[in-house]
Every structure is written in structure tokens, then in C-alpha cells.
Amino acid sequence: MDDSTARDLRAGIPLRELNDGAIVPGVVDGEEAILVRAAGELYAIGGLCTHYHARLREGLLTGTELRCPMHHSQFDVRTGEALCAPALDALPRWRVEQVGEKAVVRERIVAAPTAPRSVAASPQRIVIVGGGAAGLAAAEMLRRRGYADSLTMISAEGDPPIDRPNLSKDFLAGNAQADWMPLRPDGWYAERQIELLLNRAVRSIDVQVREVSLVDGAVHPFDALLLATGAQPVELSVPGAAPGQVHTLRSFDDSRAITVKAGSARRVLVIGSSFIGLEVAASLVGRGLQVHVVAPEAIPMERVLGPEIGRFVRRLHETHGVVFHMGTTVKQVDGELVSLADGTALQADLIIAGVGVRPRLALAEQAGLAIDRGVKVDEFLQSSAPGIFAAGDIARWPDVHTGQRIRVEHWTVAQRQGQVAALNMLGGRQRFDAVPFFWNQHYDVAIQYVGHAEQWDRIDIDGKPDAHDCTARYALAGKVLATVTIGRDRESLRAERTLESTRG
Secondary structure, X not given: OOOOOOOEOOOOEEHHHOOOOOEEEEEEOOEEEEEEEEOOEEEEEEOEOOOOOOEHHHOEEEOOEEEOOOOOOEEEOOOOOXXXXXXXXXXXXXXXXXXXXXXXXXXXXXXXXXXXXXXOOOOOEEEEEOOXXXXXXXXXXXXXXXXXXXXXXEOOOOOOOEOHHHHOOHHHHOOOOHHHOEOOOOOHHHHOOOEEEOOOOEEEEEOOOOEEEEOOOOEEEOOEEEEOOOEEEOOOOOOOOOOOOEEOOOOHHHHHHHXXXXXXXXXXXXXXXXXXXXXXXXXXXXXXXXXXXXXXXXOOOHHHHHHHHHHHHHHHHHHOOOEEEEOOOEEEEEOOEEEEOOOOEEEOOEEEEOOOEEEOOHHHHHOOXXXXXXXXXXXXXXXXXXXXXXXXXXXXXXXXXXXOEEOOOOHHHHHHHHHHHHHHHOOOOOOOOOOOEEEEEEOOEEEEEEEOOOOOOEEEEEEEHHHOEEEEEEEEOOEEEEEEEEOOHHHHHHHHHHHHOOOO
């Protein structure tokens, strides 16, 4: 928005422009804001999403819920609260007064702090195992809801919870500084009396005694436990490769190591045409490196996006100089010489494997929890052991939209599950029924995916992928299971709303 032409909401907006559902953008004391009429009432709230600062005037308002067009965060326009990740922070808001035939924005409303909550029905000691998206979202929600008792996060990583999607995007591309990556500032945990233990590995969980034992001998009793151990990259055995020569990308340390190596590299080989593999390719192209991609499938990401969108993704990368070697694998590495199974020889001074991840299930298995290609949880995300919940990449839950048990490795799903698990640890009975959503970034082109389609018998595409303007719907037996959009953010939000109304 051009501040020189933005409407001053303090000066008032004619009521005739504020029919129900209206979103009027403007500024309040130089701060971008929107004036909304929802369910017959007027509200003034911040105009930028608290996640990545997308403009909410371009979002979708349904009732009193406003959805961000970029990454599908959800806000309550009455309170400004971030209802659904990836946004965690509330929007600023102002009082609105009707003066004659205008709605005039007045003073900022300062939210009252949440009253501490400690009642007999709540667990006195909550332990979260895992320092990723689900764990942080759960801890934040517990304190947001006023939980005041003991809260401990145990993470095997050396960094506090970070913005993991940016490891293969802006940070790797050199567009984000290291101090931008933490999801919360250093003092946030101490201020909220969250005991954050880093570089601490869990040895075992005793379900009966209700204790978490660490490798260093420390023991942490719990009344409720969230397992959010995430996933680990699949390690390839590449013949001839020296120890550490083939990098994977999952942690902040991984991304930092690749960034350091990229500083002196010229030629990069990415093994795998997965989402993360191609995001790595795009980021390193942005650093001026020559990138080759090798993968056994015929079309990049065909298994998830289908052939037409997959071919578009390949063309997009090729226009930026990426060279693909599809339908083959790495046969041998000898120093910087890489031999492919189809006879091609390449030079690469940086090799990165992006061939998928597998859930970290060892602790759940040791604890005797029910396993079904993931930790088996019910609709409330509780495992087979009462009081022990699972969220994120390890959780396999009954999805109301497909009628199947699914496990999804998406950042926003992990955060949303962490939030729901937190509410249920406090005695709630909130079903996890969110529609899975993820976004994928290739240069300046974002692909948004809502739903979950492990298989389909029809893909209907409206628009043209090469024009960066299309919608693809993935259907099985006449039922749309997922929708992909390129350049149609509001359409993605509508598709999400439609899928929310479906049941398996």
C-alpha cells in the first residue's frame, strides 16, 4: 500500500461502504490496518498477517474469521487472536465508533493479560519432547490459555525452535539473516517460565511411572506428555562418497553447513527432485551456482502434483539454468567426479541429497505406544497411552475429510496439531479436523496445496501453469481430495473452506 494515498481510518469511512463482509484497507497513525464489518459489527485490526506480513485485505472473510492469503493463518476479527498457525501472534486492534454516517477508528485496544490457570483438572507437569514446529506451537498455546504450571521442552537440537521452511528458502538463498530464524526471541521462554533444554537427547519414556529419562541421566516426571520428535532425512549410501560429502538438510546446522560450502562451490548436484530438493536448487541458483538435479522418476514431483504441474516445475527451473537428469541415479562418486547410471559424468563440488524423510519413532516404540507407520493417535491426537499425545511428522490420525488414517509431513499441520494437542492436554475435547496445507516456493513462484490426495483418478486443471495462473483439482471416484493453485491465493482459501465441509 502506498502510504501517501492510503485512507486514514481515523478520519472515518462512510457506512455505505461497509456492507457485511466488507474489508476496507487504510492506515491508523501510519500503521497498515483494515476496517471490517463482520456479523453486523465493525472491527479495526492490523492489516498485515503476523506470520510473513501478507496483506489481509486480500484474504477471505467468513463470518468473524479472516484467513491470510499467503499461508492460510486464521484470525478472529473480534479479538485479533491468531486462531490457527502458522501465525501465532494476535493482530493489533482499535476501537471503532459510529459518528453520524461514518465509522471512525479510535484508540488502540490493549489486550488484558491471560489470567494464570492452575486447577485440579489440569496436569501439573507437562513435558514436550521435540523442539520443532509442533512443540513450540503447543508450548505457546498452553501459556496463551493461561496454563501456569511446570512446562518443559526437551530438544536434541542445539538451536531453539526455528522457522524450518526457510532453511531451504530464504536463509539458504542468502535473503534471511541467521537472527531472523528463531520463532521466538531469546528471552521469550524465560519470560513465560518455559524450561527449554537444548542439545538434550531422550533415552526413554516410562509410561507407567510417567517419567522421561535423558541420556545424561536427568529424569523429568510428567502428568501429560507431547511427543513431537519430527522426522529425519533419509541418508543415501552413495558409492565412493567421502564421509560428510553428501549433505542433507533438516536442521539449522545443516543449512549453515551448506551455506558455508556454497560460498566456495561452483557446481552443485542435488540428488532427488522432491520439494526440498528443488527448493534447495532454486536457492543455490540464486547464489549464482550451476545446479544439476538427478532423480529416478521421469517427472519431478509427479507423485504429489501429477504430470502436468510436475513438467511445469521442471520448465520453471530450466529457465533458471537448472539441468535435470531424470530416470537415473548416482552410480559412483570419485572426488568431484560423479558418474550416473545412464553413463553421464558430472563435476560437483557440493552434493546435497533431498530424497525424503522418515518419522522418528524410536522413542514411541520403546514406550510401547501403538504404531501404524507413525504414532497412532485418535481424533484428539492422544496416543494409545492416556495423557500422552503426538503431533507433527510422527502422528498418524483419523482424517475426517478422506475417511482414512493419514500422516502428513507439513509444517503448518505440525503447528496446528501442536495447538490442538495443547488444548486437549488442558482437558479439552477438540478434534483435529484441519485440512492439510503446505506451500512450496520456486524462485518467485509459490505453489499452494490444500487437502490430501495420495492417489487420484482425475486431475482437472483450470488456467495455465506457465502463465503462473492456474488451479488443479485432484479427484478420486468423483470426490475432490486436494487443490493446487499457482497465482490464485484467494481460490486456495476457497478450496480450503470447501474441503473443510467434506467428510469421508
